[in-house]
Amino acid sequence: MSTWSRRRTETIALAVLAISSVIPLRCYVESAAWFPAEMAALAIAFLVAEGVRAFGGNEKNSRRWIDSATVALGVLPVLFAIVGRMIGSPIAFEMSGLTTFGAVSLAMAIAARTNQTRSLSLILSGFLVLFSASISDSDYAVALPLLWMLACVWHLIANHWERLDLAMPDSVQRTWSLRPKIMIVTLLVLAVGAYLVKDSSAGLQRLTLGLMPTSGGSEWSDPAARGGVGTGDAAIAAKDHAESFGAVDSDIMLESTESSLFDMFNDMIGEPKEKNKKQERAQAMGPDNFIQSHERNAKSEQGGGTFSTDRLPPKKHHHFKDAKDASVVQWDGPTGIRLAMHRYDTFDGRDWSQTADLKNEKLTPVVIDEATWFFDPVLRGVLSRDPDAASVGLLKVIRLDSLRLPVPMLTAGIHIKEIDRQDFFALSEDGCFFMPGRERVPPLTVVHVASLGLMEDEIRDGLEVREPPAAVVPEIDSLVQQIVGxxxxxxxxxxxxxxHLRSEFSYDRDGESTATSLSDFLQSRRGGDHLFATTAALMARQIGMQTRLVTGFYVRPDAFDISAGHSSVLPQDVHVWAEVQLEDGRWFEIEPTPGFQQPHYHPSWRLVAQRFAATYWTTFVGGALALVLGYLSRSYWGDWLLTVIWTFGRWLRPRHRIRLAIGIIEARARLAGKRRPVGRSQRAWLEQLTRTDATIAHATEKFFDAADRLFFGHGNEPTDHDATGLVDLLHVRTITALSKEATS
Structure with missing residues (x-):
């Protein structure tokens, strides 16, 4: 392969890698048919250009076809964006722009006739890879930039050596191991650098200024507008369409007649069996919490601070017929998490209730970047000790008829734009954030949420173990003993x-299970998520933990819309789970219901190493023994391996075969502990080594005479027999014996 051809191939490969960096940002949110069609069209244009170049006859006609194919590469993403909007499969302008960037880079790499054009293609592909990784939320997004950098280093090193060869042919010696060595060093440097900076930057934030004129959404681009980007059209879109998730922090009051959180629970898991407490619940909730214009009042006991596990089968009824989007709230943050609304710490065998008073109306105000945040005083202390432990998400309330804010586990503080009054926020009796003095959180309110993370090490070291209470449900204690062993x-x-609960029990998604009580659930092993959560909480208490039940919403992983920048939480995403307390008062989630993603608590490197060692210690011991035995027997298996290499090297040309013979002889000498001295030629070294054995000395002389004739004479002398003879004679044991004789 010529130098120019190799450079061209490497540049094209880097451009293809750049286009690949855009694929994860688009493939999960765009049309299942339209996006692959666009990628296929780009691939066809690329193959046409390469096919014409490889098999085209007339150079002038071939160049015309190649130019046409490369122009098509750059134009195709724009055409697909326009046609996609016409047929109802819109593509976000930013994504089309990035794809066009990559296609232009590939087109330049294909059609490049000068080094300057090829270099510009490299710059474009590098920018695209780095930019795509910087806007990605994936933990593995850094892999593509690292791969691109390694490939680029390889490419640059090759060009560097070619220039040196041209400039100083008598003073430069090329070695096959140089590029691999530099690549290994580069990989180590990049890996260490990535590890050092991985936690040094703050969490990703949505852009506050428009990246493109229509990024915030308009009448034409609403379906593909990217939430949080743009400032002008987004405000209009949010007022005209409540389901739009633009960069609008607003307390716009909209008249709502939609169902409340309590009705949603009734829809999902059924009403409580006992219905004669309606008036008592109304008094507990307060008359001002009932809005007569609603279709019906909540019948769940949650309003009175209790939650019953004995419930009737749910009845299907439909809400939101007058809405374009059925979202209850919209969440811009990690998916697969839970947003808590209510918590209950006491269970009497049928009903959960909240007995501990965790109410706090004096949250701690803290100004961060000119924004006033209100923190839970307890978690604020944890955050002060470790400021990097917090992650920030955005919650937008659409039609949640409640004072409470659905927020993730260990939410430390909240912020609403331009709200700096402390009496706007408080903690309820069960420790949940809410907005006192209102009927509900105003629709379209955007809440900034700061939540703390937990390491698995903290959980393992911080679990609070108490004396197990008397079993409320007799079957629980025996089942726990059976499980933990x-x-x-x-x-x-x-x-x-x-x-055990996730694998041995079945989750009833449609609410058709006959299990309406905890006893029925333990017998049938099938039921709703509230029964899974209750069982897990009670089982955890039997092993000495303090637990509580939590109700709220589940943010489905498949609900995230990249083009919109948020996840839509629907009424059917109502969920129940459990929390366990640590010694320092913090609570962490457990997810016993199958089908719901479990919370992931990252282990430290120390814990990972301990686990790895505990799991694979036999492999480590066996590997260490194998290494020791391999080192002690290196002369035997090394000699055998070199013999195999020599056997398969018979097809080489004479010059290369001579070089291979010398290399094998020197390798056998190193295995025998007789390395060739620095500065001594191979001939002088071998002649001195073999002088005590006449047969081998004669073979050595014939070998080097033949090599001299081949390299410096006519170059046609047969040397296979001489090379084979010397290699076959000089085995490791022979060299060892010759060394001893020479020494004595």
Whole structure:
């Protein structure tokens, strides 16, 4: 392969890698047919250009076809964006722009006739890879930039050596190992650098200024507008369409007649069996919480601070017929998480209630970047010790008829734009954030949420173990003993309980299960998520943990819309789960219901190493023994391996075969502990080594005479026999014996 051809191939490969960096940003949110069609069209244009170049006859006609194909590459993403909007499969302008960027880079790499054009293609592909990684939320987005950098380093090193060869042919010696060595060093440097900076930057934030004129959404681009980008059209879109998630922090009051959170629970898991407490519940809730214009009042006991596990089968009824989007709230942050609304810490065998008073109306105000945040005083102290432990998300309330704010586990603080009054926020009796003095959180209110993370090490070291209480449900205690067996570690016991429920019980998604009580659930092993959560909480108490039940919403992983920048949380996403308390008062989630993503608590490197060592210690011991035995027997297996290499090297040309013979002889000498001295030629070294054995000395002389004739004479002398003879004679044991004789 010529130098120019190799450079061209490497540049094209880097451009293809750049286009690949855009694919993860688009493939999960765009049309299942339209996006692959666009990628296929780009691939066809690329193959046409390469096919014409490889098999085209007339150079002038071939160049014309190549130019046409490369122009098509650059234009295709724009055409697909326009046609996609016409047929109802819109593509976000930013995504079309990035794809066009990559296509232009590939087109330049294909059609390049000068080094300057090829270099410009490299710059474009590098920018695209880095930019795509910077806007991605994936933890693995850094892989493509690292791969691009390694490939680019390889490419640059090759060009560097070519220039040196041209400039100083008598003073430069090329070695095959140089590029691999530099690549390994580069990989290590990049890996260490990525590890050092991985936690040094703040969480990703949505852009506050428009990246493109229509990024914020308009009448034409609303379906594909990217939430949080743009400032002008977004405000209009939010007022005209409540389902739009533009960069609008607003307290616009809209008249709502939609169902409340309590009605949603009734829809999903049925009403409580006992219905004669309606007036009592109304008094507990307060008359001002009932809005007569609603279709019906909530019948769940949650309003009175209780939650019953004995419920009637749910009845299907339909809400939101007058809405374009059925979202209850919209969440811009990690998916697969839970947004808590109510918590209950006491269970009497049928009903959960909240007995501890965690109410706090004096949250701690803190000004961060000119924005006033209100923090839970307890978690604020944790955040002060470790400021990097917080992650920030955006919650937009659409039609949630409640004072409470659905927020993730360990939410430390909240912020609403331009709201700096402390009496706007408080913690309820069960420790949940809410907005006092209102009927509900105003629709379209955007809440900034700061939540703390937990490491698995913190959970393992911080579990609070108490004396197990008397079993409220008799079957629970025996089932716990059966599950945990002889396990002594408390955290592992909890994992066994959760794993057992997720694998041995079936979740009834449609609410058609006959299990309407906890006893029925334990017998049938099938029921709703509130029964899974209750069972897990009670089982955890039997191994000495403090638990509570939590109700709220689940943010489905498949609900995230990249083009909109948020996840839509629907009424059917109502969910129930459990929390366990640590010694320092913090609570962490457990997810016993199958089908829902479990919370992931990252282990530290120390814990990962301990686990790895505990799991693979036999492999480590066996590997160490194998290495020791391999080192001690290196002369035997090394000699055998070199013999195999020599056997397969018979097809080489004479010059290369001579070089291979010398290399094998030197390798055998190193295995025998007789390395060739620095500065001594191969001939002088071997002649001195073999002088004590006449047969081998004669073979050595014939070998080097033949090599001299081949390299410096006519170049046609047969040397296979001489090379084979010397290699076959000089084995490791022979060299060892010759060394001893020479020494004595």
């Amino acid at each position: 002889d396990e002594t570690d408390t955290y592992e016991k909890l994992q066994l309980i959760v794993s």
